[in-house]
Amino acid sequence: MIKVTLKSGVVNEYAAGITVYEIALGISEGLARNACCGRLNGSIVDLRTKVGSDCKLEILTFDDPDGKKAFRHTASHIMAQAIKRLYPETKLAIGPSIDDGFYYDFDREKPFSPEELIEIEGEMKKIVKENYDIERSELPRAEAIKFMEEKGEPYKVELILDLPEDAVISFYKQAEFTDLCAGPHLMSTKYVKAFKLMSVAGAYWRGSEKNKMLSRIYGTAYPKAADLEAYVTMLEEAKKRDHRKLGKELKLFALLDEGPGFPFFLPNGMIIKNILLDYWRELHKKAGYVEISTPIILSRTLWENSGHWDHYKDNMYTTVIDGEDFAIKPMNCPGGMLVYKQELHSYRDLPLRVGEIGLVHRHEKSGALHGLMRVRCFNQDDAHIFMTEDQIKSEIKGVIDLIDSIYKQFGFKYHVELSTRPENSMGSDEAWELATNGLKGALDEYGLSYVVNEGDGAFYGPKIDFHLEDSIGRTWQCGTIQLDMQMPERFNLEYTDKDGSKKRPVMIHRVAFGSIERFIGILIEHFAGQFPTWLAPVQVKVLPISEKFEDYADEIYKKLDNAGIRAEKDLRAEKIGYKIREARNERVPYMIIVGEKDLEAGKVSLRSRVNGEEGQMDLSEVIERILKEITEKTN
């Protein structure tokens, strides 16, 4: 007999060899039907797994992240099975579950067409309906290889060959289809009730661009049709707030064929950009920063000295001036170094916080461009902090605090990643250790949780990255804090210490918005174009009912303008409904409507974006309210 401790704390005894599923059945019929997999002594297992000894068991359903994985992974097997039935010549690569669904990579002469996706979905429906048991089995290495060779699946053979010698090689079988797979899986194909194949795309075998490109089919699956529908609706809603679409509609920016990846800012977008910069300058002044500006074009020798030339020359734009090579800056730091060297520094000057809104250019591959999120020229809200070693932690904490306050202002949620020393890096082990520990220590003391990306740091130092989400859950790196002990060395930076000796400062590179362009892209999606009053390009639109009230409208417009409110007037001979419709489409926070009644009373009628019609009131009241929203940055 074996003792099984269930998640609820109940301890039951069973005969050895009972399956997880049978135990689950014993708990409750209903639970077992929804169950995907179990957590046996902490590891995720299939419901068919036999329980051999005393253990702890938790039954997982679709609602658990691991249950979701098992569920979607089964959906991916069903897709692969359908494809092998319809197009037997297709070779299978890999097919995992992902955040929102699953994919499977295939090798096939001809790419999958949308019509074929529909056919595949049809075949999948059959497989689900046919209700196949999913069985797990294991094979010794040699037999496993032979099995896949006989099936004519070279990618599977390669996968097995790459497994460690002592690895358990497991297979999952549903009817005629057997796949190499670590599992876990559902008990049967029948549970995958609602699924949809989303798209086809190319993907390199094993993620390397040196390998063959395979056809990847993306899909998603849910236990209930309603959940699938909700997901599809969410995607449609997200599309409506895509910053590229809203950027055009709201006339914020333009991306033209004449400058791929080089965004044009239109008057409305420029207002937002300038307000963000005003806000940034105000915050940074309070936080003890000074501001500089360094040139966009600097000599190649400078970039060789900084190390950028070695690492990134293929992604730098260059030019020749008077026969000498120059490069357009991809980063602001070398300029910052040169500014530091303009004078001698005392330990009393440190930490020295030097900000720069710098326009940088980086050649991104054509396929990587994406609206304002990934561009070839952008403004960094950069700053370099020069300090002593014992100021590292407090300075980093200060920067984290600043970045956090900025993201909170906009209501963003973010996650943090710490990237450590990459292969192709410069500097000593000691310097890297000191820098990495400095970042870790500051994060720990600040109490921020973070994930570690081993080997993802910059060539000159480790970094903390702040990632913000866009409207469909993709995350984009915005803020970053990088600790650098190499540039000060390379540029021979010094300060004079108390005892008169020359010391080397430590440097932080940091950005909060990251790229202003990208930040604006995320802001557009975050607010779905409905910018809070303090950011809105137009804060109030004055709409006279008819041309008879033009003078009164103009009088009100002037008062708003004098109060420092961004107002517009719409004096066209259109009906009020039409003007309101347009103002709404422009996402203007406030409309002031004036007609006979208002003129007589000497008042205005207010319509707000959030509350709709608010009725008649004094203009002074409206102005006060809007000014309050602007200064307090609320709404």
Next chain:
RNA sequence: GCUGAUGUAGCUCAGUUGGUAGAGCAGCUGAUUCGUAAUCAGCAGGUCGCCGGUUCAAGUCCGGCCAUCAGCUCCA
């Protein structure tokens, strides 16, 4: 850069098996002067992404390039 898809008026799109282009909105002109999401009429607007080829004839077919979109790779 790679795989696939797409590119027609300022915008959103239609355009049969090849026979030299259409709608709605926006714009302009005129009429309308109106109380909370589209007033009516008229006018104007296109080297069908660019270059080349096939053909009596190309927006439609073929090739090359450019750009965009989805994903992969990359992202100091």
